[in-house]
Amino acid sequence: MTDSFMRLGFAAALGFALAAPAWGDTFKCVDANGRSTYTNMKEETKGKNCSVVMREISVVPAGPAAPATPAARSSAANPSPAGFPRVDPATQKARDGARRRILEEELAEEEKALAQAKAELTEQEGIRTGDEKNYQRVLDRLQKYKDEITRHENNVAALKKELSNTK
Numbered sequence: 001m002t003d004s005f006m007r008l009g010f011a012a013a014l015g016f017a018l019a020a021p022a023w024g025d026t027f028k029c030v031d032a033n034g035r036s037t038y039t040n041m042k043e044e045t046k047g048k049n050c051s052v053v054m055r056e057i058s059v060v061p062a063g064p065a066a067p068a069t070p071a072a073r074s075s076a077a078n079p080s081p082a083g084f085p086r087v088d089p090a091t092q093k094a095r096d097g098a099r100r101r102i103l104e105e106e107l108a109e110e111e112k113a114l115a116q117a118k119a120e121l122t123e124q125e126g127i128r129t130g131d132e133k134n135y136q137r138v139l140d141r142l143q144k145y146k147d148e149i150t151r152h153e154n155n156v157a158a159l160k161k162e163l164s165n166t167k
Contacts, residue, residue, distance in 0.1 A: 110156050117152050
């Protein structure tokens, strides 16, 4: 059984190899309505009004060897023009300083919001309303305050990480 599948696979591969288009002549065919089509397959020209347009094969010379690293390939594919403006070190340092100052301001605001959220949770934990005889209702009411604290703690951690990455 497997021998017949192997013969079938070989026959299919041979059929594909024989059906490959031949490189060479390019034909221009004009139909009855005057529309032109182009083909390089001789079989498609049979019975049609076709003429040879080109008998040459285009050959593109190989370029220089591709760079080995992805970063080198990227820079080779998109080189900067000679007159492309570069940022001088003083300007970049000023930008980095401004970015650091903004991050520090955001961190201070987020720490203040975290402290306020913790104070609100502490205040709410001391309050007990009459309809909260079941302790689960107390937990449900306090959950939004706990979620707020978690959000602020995550923001503080992210800002500290970002600040540690700045120059």
